[in-house]
Amino acid sequence: xxxxxxxxxxxxxxxxxxxxxxxxxxxxxxxxxxxxxxxxxxxxxxxxxxxxxxxxxxxxxxxxxxxxxxxxxxxxxxxxxxxxxxxxxxxxxxxxxxxxxxxxxxxxxxxxxxxxxxxxxxxxxxxxxxxxxxxxxxxxxxxxxxxxxxxxxxxxxxxxxxxxxxxxxxxxxxxxxxxxxxxxxxxxxxxxxxxxxxxxxxxxxxxxxxxxxxxxxxxxxxxxxxxxxxxxxxxxxxxxxxxxxxxxxxxxxxxxxxxxxxxxxxxxxxxxxxxxxxxxxxxxxxxxxxxxxxxxxxxxxxxxxxxxxxxxxxxxxxxxxxxxxxxxxxxxxxxxxxxxxxxxxxxxxxxxxxxxxxxxxxxxxxxxxxxxxxxxxxxxxx
Numbered sequence: 051x052x053x054x055x056x057x058x059x060x061x062x063x064x065x066x067x068x069x070x071x072x073x074x075x076x077x078x079x080x081x082x083x084x085x086x087x088x089x090x091x092x093x094x095x096x097x098x099x100x101x102x103x104x105x106x107x108x109x110x111x112x113x114x115x116x117x118x119x120x121x122x123x124x125x126x127x128x129x130x131x132x133x134x135x136x137x138x139x140x141x142x143x144x145x146x147x148x149x150x151x152x153x154x155x156x157x158x159x160x161x162x163x164x165x166x167x168x169x170x171x172x173x174x175x176x177x178x179x180x181x182x183x184x185x186x187x188x189x190x191x192x193x194x195x196x197x198x199x200x201x202x203x204x205x206x207x208x209x210x211x212x213x214x215x216x217x218x219x220x221x222x223x224x225x226x227x228x229x230x231x232x233x234x235x236x237x238x239x240x241x242x243x244x245x246x247x248x249x250x251x252x253x254x255x256x257x258x259x260x261x262x263x264x265x266x267x268x269x270x271x272x273x274x275x276x277x278x279x280x281x282x283x284x285x286x287x288x289x290x291x292x293x294x295x296x297x298x299x300x301x302x303x304x305x306x307x308x309x310x311x312x313x314x315x316x317x318x319x320x321x322x323x324x325x326x327x328x329x330x331x332x333x334x335x336x337x338x339x340x341x342x343x344x345x346x347x348x349x350x351x352x353x354x355x356x357x358x359x360x361x362x363x364x365x366x367x368x369x370x371x372x373x374x375x376x377x378x379x380x381x382x383x384x385x386x387x388x389x390x391x392x393x394x395x396x397x398x399x400x401x402x403x404x405x406x407x408x409x410x411x412x413x414x415x416x417x418x419x420x421x422x423x424x425x426x427x428x429x430x431x432x
Contacts, residue, residue: 052347052380052404056128057147057361061138065145073203077145083124087283091419095233095282097241101268103249105291106410112265118273122416129290131359132321133401133408136169138289143195147361152191152369155317160186166316176314197242206238213246222271229275233282252292256398276416286414292399293407296384299342300391307337319386320402323375347380354378
């Protein structure tokens with residue numbers, strides 16, 4: 051059976067610690083280590099920096115013990131399932147598990163649009179360059195963002211700094227300057243900051259010299275930020291980890307298997323979602339076994355819900371039930387199942403499954419507190 055994420059000590063818990071600190075609605079208990087750090091001083095600024103793909107295993111193997119991130123490492127915590135950016139970032143932003151948000155994987159079948167879409171963009175997964183507007187993911191699975199809720203709660207002003215989209219930063223140094231500029235603003239500031247590296251480079255090059263160089267630059271930027279920040283708590287984590295690939299399979303190499311499906315597969319190569327034509331369940335199971343062997347775990351929707359893989363606390367999880375495929379294909383460590391054979395070998399390293407290297411992420415804490423803590427009531431008036 052796949053390893054269930056530790057939702058009690060996870061990025062969901064991290065988000066709820068921040069939500070509780072800023073007076074926002076909470077959905078789950080927080081992280082005791084982060085709760086204690088937030089309570090130690092009434093920080094003027096709190097920065098949450100999410101480094102995409104910089105998992106616990108990557109941190110330990112790719113940075114030396116004297117590096118900034120390893121020196122200020124507090125503990126490992128868990129990502130969510132799927133251990134992928136869409137599900138994990140949604141959980142960080144909302145404080146809810148994938149079972150609650152309905153954002154399960156990079157692409158999902160949207161019944162309302164009758165197609166599989168890339169969740170962040172609304173692009174039709176099967177037809178690159180073709181978009182569904184408005185994006186059905188945002189239309190039918192709306193979710194809030196932590197920085198907006200912090201501002202609405204009134205204790206601080208929330209900000210979002212990202213490596214993509216409007217106002218994006220282009221280098222680690224540019225990111226540093228943006229963060230420091232926000233922290234110099236009057237009053238309390240909360241900053242959510244997202245970096246798309248080292249994930250992008252790890253996918254295409256694995257732990258190459260270029261990937262290692264980018265990780266060292268990110269570590270150095272965090273160190274420079276820590277030296278220059280004042281009255282600030284810096285929190286660094288990742289959305290998921292990474293693991294090298296050694297075996298590549300493809301769905302479209304098995305037409306008999308595809309004939310049992312009523313629509314295109316969705317989710318991720320490390321956790322493939324399959325919706326089966328009524329009455330062909332036995333044929334699907336037989337063809338999946340013939341295609342990929344006994345190593346691939348096959349779970350039905352009910353089995354996945356019973357195991358609480360997506361963070362559901364009981365069987366009453368309507369968003370999960372309506373978005374879940376009939377079956378999940380869970381490859382073993384080192385293996386991925388592509389949609390198309392032409393993509394095989396495109397990635398050298400990936401994530402999305404329940405393997406520990408994909409699931410464990412670090413919690414890094416660095417405090418720069420003033421000698422006399424600022425009381426919360428006084429901070430609001432600033």
